[in-house]
Amino acid sequence: MRKLILSMAVLCATMGYAQDTKTTISLKPDEAKNVINKNIYGQFSEHLGSCIYGGLWVGEDSPIPNTKGYRTDVLNALKALKIPVLRWPGGCFADEYHWVDGIGPKENRPKMVNNNWGGVVEDNSFGTHEFLNLCELLGCEPYVSMNVGSGSVEEMAKWIEYMTSAGDSPMANLRRENGRKEPWKVKYIGIGNESWGCGGDMLPEYYANVFRRYGVYARNYDGNKLFKVACGASDYDYNWTEVMMKNAGGKMNGLSLHYYTVANWNSKGSATEFKENDYYFTIGKAVEIEEVIQKHIAVMDKYDEKKRVGLMVDEWGTWFDVEPGTNPGFLFQQNTLRDAMVAARSLNIFHRYCDRIQMSNIAQVVNVLQAMILTNKEKMVLTPTYHVFDMYKVHMDATNIPMQIATQTKSIRNRDVAIVDATASKDKQGLVHISLVNIDVQNAQEVTVDLKGINASKVTGTILTTKEITDCNTFDKPEVVKPVAFKGAKISNGILTVKLPSKSIITLELN
Secondary structure (H helix, E strand, O other): OOHHHHHHHHEOOOOOOOOOEEEEEEOOOHHHEOOOOOOEEEEEOOOOOOEEEEOEOOOOOOOOEEOOOHHHHHHHHHHHHHHEEEEEEOOOOHHHHHHHHOOHHHHHHOEEEEEOOOOOOOOOOOEEEEEEEHHHHHOOOEEEOOOOOOOOHHHHHHHHHHHOOOOOOHHHHHHHOOOOOOOOOOEEEEOOOOOOOOOOOHHHHHHHHHHHHHHHHHOOOOOOOHHHHHHHEEEEOOHHHHHHHHHHHHOOOEEHHHHHHHOOOOOOOOOOOHHHHHHHHHHHHHHOHHHHHHHHHHHHHOOOOOOOOOOEEEEEEOOOOOOOOOHHHHHOOEEEHHHHHHHHHHHHHHHHHOOOOOEEEEEOEEEEOOOOOOEEEOOOEOHHHHHHHHHHHOOOEEEEOOOOEEEEEEEEOOOOEOOEEEEEOOOOOOOOOEEEEEEEOOOOOOEEOOOOOOOOOOOEEEOOOOOOOOEEEOOOOOOOOOEEEEOOOEEEEOEEEEEEEOEEEEEEEEO
């Protein structure tokens, strides 16, 4: 079911059609077989700006309420999202990070300059113990990026031993000396990050050999089984995927992919001050990831037809200019309804390819790029993107229900983009959830969903929308964009009808 969107008509650029246009959806529950891996809702934390310091971590002596040094408000917000996996310490920072600098008494930890992000001094007060203990508090899997760019095989091997060995070994004993008796469970490791760029400027043939070498020494200890993720391509570099799958596909468990929704790397545009055309351009760039995923999967299928190797979209999201008056190296940007639309449309796409996509990690969890949460000293605000993840968490580990959509389209970036997109799933309790997205700024949609094969008579829902697409939540006005109950859906004779407002995201529960 790769061709899921059927076009009713190609619209002109002015979208000059009548209000309350119609969309029809046919669910295909008899074809439902693939589970939406909960790790598709993964998060990414890097030592960048105030993601770690001031975002996740303030220290136990901070006047900001904290739980063992972690911001209590942020901790509780992330627990509510049920985040499944958290990637750390980078990003580009990972390939300059030496883990031994971040263990032991904090007063003895050496400082370093964060050359990638603002040239600030990193004091290493947040290190291996702080990260892995945070994952335990959140109940999520850690995903640790190894230093390949400036590190060594020995350094990686000892770090894995330090984290996961229960034996009477040098690194396990060092961990015990630093206060942690039992090893942590660490499943996911990334062997290098963006090795084609900030992680070493390598050619794929060279990196494939590097990955094979490092992979030999990434050992399993005492029942901890590693899932080894190879550095994959950026965007449209299908040759990188070809070389990696051909030369190292049998040695990896996952292959990463990075894709950012950015208008222009030289001038990315404002996160909050944009026109309607800018909005549609951003949506068009975001949904272009579907074609990118299809092409990378086609290469992977050639070498791995049983889909043993997972595609890990471990960096994705919007990237705009930093907020005025902030450090350009900190990548702090606001988050509007436009970002929420990008998140929802992207998650819908990831669901469609859940037979290959095993994880995705939006960039980044707090205060950086398309963040879930923004903080400023003692203040915290949840972003529109946070609310999408909250509304969509019902799809985690549920079985994807394929569907056929007939909707109008808009020509954006030389492609026809569906005005309405949707995803549906059935959870382990038998409940069916449907999420709908209407990108049209002006017009509502009358949506009809054929529920053949699904026994449901009642529907409840939640909607995320606002007056303007530029609306955002601020520290002074934190609830401008927030979900509310949705009453515009009903079921009659096996047909679900939905009055889908303009520029809205809805999740419905059928029972």
